Amino acid sequence: MSAPVRVESAGDIAVIVVESPPVNALSQAVRAGLSAAIEQADRDPAVRAIVLHGAGKAFMAGADLRELEEPPKAPLLKDVLTRLESSAKPVIAALHGAVLGGGAEAALACHFRCATSDLQLGFPEVKLALLPGAGGTVRLPRLVGVKKALDLMIGGGSLGLQEALSAGLVDRAAGDEDARTAALAYAREILERGIGVRRARDRVIPESGQAKRVLIPEYRAALPRAARGSQAVERILQSVEAALELPFEAALEQAQAAFQECRISSESRALRHLFLAERGSGGEGAKSARDTARPVVRIGVVGAGTMGSGIAAACAQAGFSVVLVDAAPAALEAGLRRVQSITDSAVKKGRIGPEEARAVAARLRGVGDLAALCDADLIIEAIIESLAAKQTVFEQLGRLAKPGAVLATNTSTLDVEAIGRASGRAADVVGMHFFSPAHVMRLVEIVRVRDSAPEAIATALAVTRRLGKTGVIVGNAFGFVGNRMLYAYGREKELMMLEGVEPSRIDQALENFGMAMGPNAVGDLAGLDIGVSARREWKERPDDPRFFRVSDLLVEHGRLGQKSGAGFYRYVGPERRREIDPEVVELIRAEASRLGVPRRDVAEEEIIARCIYALINEGARLLEAGIARSGADIDVIWCNGYGFPKSRGGPMFHADTVGLSQILRLIGRYREAVGPRYWSPAPLLERLAGAGGSLSGYRAGGQPAT
Numbered sequence: 001m002s003a004p005v006r007v008e009s010a011g012d013i014a015v016i017v018v019e020s021p022p023v024n025a026l027s028q029a030v031r032a033g034l035s036a037a038i039e040q041a042d043r044d045p046a047v048r049a050i051v052l053h054g055a056g057k058a059f060m061a062g063a064d065l066r067e068l069e070e071p072p073k074a075p076l077l078k079d080v081l082t083r084l085e086s087s088a089k090p091v092i093a094a095l096h097g098a099v100l101g102g103g104a105e106a107a108l109a110c111h112f113r114c115a116t117s118d119l120q121l122g123f124p125e126v127k128l129a130l131l132p133g134a135g136g137t138v139r140l141p142r143l144v145g146v147k148k149a150l151d152l153m154i155g156g157g158s159l160g161l162q163e164a165l166s167a168g169l170v171d172r173a174a175g176d177e178d179a180r181t182a183a184l185a186y187a188r189e190i191l192e193r194g195i196g197v198r199r200a201r202d203r204v205i206p207e208s209g210q211a212k213r214v215l216i217p218e219y220r221a222a223l224p225r226a227a228r229g230s231q232a233v234e235r236i237l238q239s240v241e242a243a244l245e246l247p248f249e250a251a252l253e254q255a256q257a258a259f260q261e262c263r264i265s266s267e268s269r270a271l272r273h274l275f276l277a278e279r280g281s282g283g284e285g286a287k288s289a290r291d292t293a294r295p296v297v298r299i300g301v302v303g304a305g306t307m308g309s310g311i312a313a314a315c316a317q318a319g320f321s322v323v324l325v326d327a328a329p330a331a332l333e334a335g336l337r338r339v340q341s342i343t344d345s346a347v348k349k350g351r352i353g354p355e356e357a358r359a360v361a362a363r364l365r366g367v368g369d370l371a372a373l374c375d376a377d378l379i380i381e382a383i384i385e386s387l388a389a390k391q392t393v394f395e396q397l398g399r400l401a402k403p404g405a406v407l408a409t410n411t412s413t414l415d416v417e418a419i420g421r422a423s424g425r426a427a428d429v430v431g432m433h434f435f436s437p438a439h440v441m442r443l444v445e446i447v448r449v450r451d452s453a454p455e456a457i458a459t460a461l462a463v464t465r466r467l468g469k470t471g472v473i474v475g476n477a478f479g480f481v482g483n484r485m486l487y488a489y490g491r492e493k494e495l496m497m498l499e500g501v502e503p504s505r506i507d508q509a510l511e512n513f514g515m516a517m518g519p520n521a522v523g524d525l526a527g528l529d530i531g532v533s534a535r536r537e538w539k540e541r542p543d544d545p546r547f548f549r550v551s552d553l554l555v556e557h558g559r560l561g562q563k564s565g566a567g568f569y570r571y572v573g574p575e576r577r578r579e580i581d582p583e584v585v586e587l588i589r590a591e592a593s594r595l596g597v598p599r600r601d602v603a604e605e606e607i608i609a610r611c612i613y614a615l616i617n618e619g620a621r622l623l624e625a626g627i628a629r630s631g632a633d634i635d636v637i638w639c640n641g642y643g644f645p646k647s648r649g650g651p652m653f654h655a656d657t658v659g660l661s662q663i664l665r666l667i668g669r670y671r672e673a674v675g676p677r678y679w680s681p682a683p684l685l686e687r688l689a690g691a692g693g694s695l696s697g698y699r700a701g702g703q704p705a706t
């Protein structure tokens with residue numbers, strides 16, 4: 001492999017070229033290469049100025065996250081950048097594409113910055129519970145002032161060229177030239193005009209003394225609630241305080257120490273795991289998606305209900321031409337209206353302009369007959385959850401779809417293979433399991449069945465990515481990965497309600513753990529009747545009268561959730577205010593006594609443990625069966641589709657954090673306390689615990705079983 005950093009000569013200007021695909025991440029090899037290149041250029045008497053350039057599609061997109069698992073290896077980025085800034089020759093950054101994190105810190109250490117119009121400059125470290133520890137917290141306030149620096153580092157967003165120019169972070173726009181050519185021209189001009197070096201470190205922070213006393217405490221007090229408890233946000237504030245108070249070098253040391261503290265925090269480790277897991281979730285599929293996906297221009301969506309209309313909206317907004325089909329004219333009308341209101345609200349939120357909204361509407365057409373899908377490249381079926389009804393649609397699609405069209409079903413639980421067989425072209429069939437609301441939720445489970453052609457999977461993955469969503473390939477089991485695990489999680493909360501825990505206490509405990517919403521509130525939102533019909537289709541469901549008995553009972557009493565005004569809670573007034581309903585508690589108590597379930601005292605710790613460890617145990621079973629391909633995939637699914645707290649990295653990462661042996665011990669404890677029926681550990685969990693292995697790092701061997 002060639003060296004990731006080289007020095008090229010352009011007359012009396014040295015161009016330091018970083019070339020470390022795909023995004024010039026600042027790995028140890030890049031840092032060492034940079035350090036040597038700076039020495040070389042600085043020492044060479046023929047060199048009068050230095051241009052720093054990133055080859056490829058980015059200047060430098062940040063740290064190499066995999067290296068952050070280990071203590072830092074020399075040279076540290078902060079030292080490389082200090083050396084760069086100290087150069088006696090003008091250093092010009094040739095910025096283009098991603099200039100993020102460590103890349104942005106490198107840009108600040110250069111004396112002059114020139115940028116192209118595709119610039120994306122920012123400090124996203126906070127999103128991984130980190131801070132810019134290589135000089136960002138010390139240089140940025142000197143360049144843009146305290147308030148703006150905090151906005152950038154705590155907000156974690158990025159600036160385009162115009163914003164960066166007006167903030168004073170870019171000195172020169174490249175115009176039509178590429179970044180390197182423009183930076184070279186700028187360097188020549190600097191030499192000709194005899195402009196000397198200009199270091200951020202020598203600047204005085206504009207607000208100085210006053211800022212320290214007033215601005216930072218005020219800023220801290222005005223933070224949104226979610227940011228206030230964040231260790232990384234607090235460390236950013238403290239590092240900017242240090243930048244105001246201490247000499248440059250000392251402030252740099254302080255920031256580096258704060259960075260190391262954040263680096264080893266469980267939150268940052270969890271977020272880094274998820275970041276890498278999401279990028280790897282397509283696995284080999286991601287690579288083949290680029291290579292073998294069939295071209296998709298026209299998408300057909302069958303069923304204009306809740307899901308179909310959301311999917312159609314997402315596809316039209318992503319630029320596909322969409323035909324939405326529904327057998328019922330009134331349902332089609334309502335579906336088209338829903339798509340329109342999704343587009344309207346995107347305009348209102350400023351996500352798309354009015355012109356783009358008109359183009360989205362023009363890309364979408366509603367029809368009543370499947371025959372209109374004869375030229376679609378991909379057809380996504382989203383009709384009611386009935387095997388027979390779906391098979392009828394697939395049988396028709398098999399006859400009328402063009403050769404090579406990919407046929408996808410959005411079923412949440414049914415056997416994709418059985419649905420696909422009806423089409424007579426099983427190789428073209430995949431599952432594409434979207435989550436509700438489909439235009440918002442980022443996750444799509446892509447279900448591979450025995451006969452699915454790799455190109456069909458690759459096509460589904462590629463389209464998912466074009467929708468701005470994350471696709472995870474899963475095997476064909478009842479409920480696939482996400483919903484199958486949800487049954488284990490839900491089973492325990494239902495049992496605990498029969499044991500005497502009130503529905504609201506279950507929700508509160510799991511929200512305290514960090515779930516976005518408690519499971520009973522989620523049930524009320526989705527509609528409890530949906531679960532009843534889905535469970536009915538599950539042939540191997542546990543033969544246990546207590547299994548999801550509380551949900552079934554509520555549906556029997558007409559309590560379907562929010563849509564009927566009552567479910568686990570009651571919903572009062574026009575704004576549907578959620579209230580605890582004593583009637584539910586009474587219903588559950590009577591049912592528990594009818595079933596002879598003994599009442600127990602259940603502590604909050606047990607509520608959380610039983611739900612979460614049941615989830616983990618089921619995840620381990622799915623991994624072993626090859627239904628989930630990796631522990632990381634499970635974490636991506638649960639954090640993006642089910643509101644699992646990202647700060648815990650997903651259920652499998654959380655299991656590793658707690659310790660697999662500890663989880664085994666607790667499974668044993670609940671086996672004693674509530675009976676062995678559901679509390680036998682997954683063999684994989686036992687094996688990994690015994691061998692000191694990891695669930696989040698586990699990859700199932702070979703193809704998923706179908």
Ligand code: NAD
Pocket residue numbers: 302303304305306307308325326327328331332382383384385386389393410411412413433434435436526
């Ligand atoms: P829905 O009842 O809102 O919509 C179904 C639509 O399909 C209706 O408009 C109906 O008129 C139409 N339809 C029925 N038979 C048809 C046929 N033969 N041809 C054309 N149109 C037909 O249902 P939904 O909630 O949108 O769910 C659709 C699918 O998505 C189901 O398989 C469901 O399991 C799955 N799903 C739902 C959710 C969710 O949260 N609602 C989440 C993920 C997946």
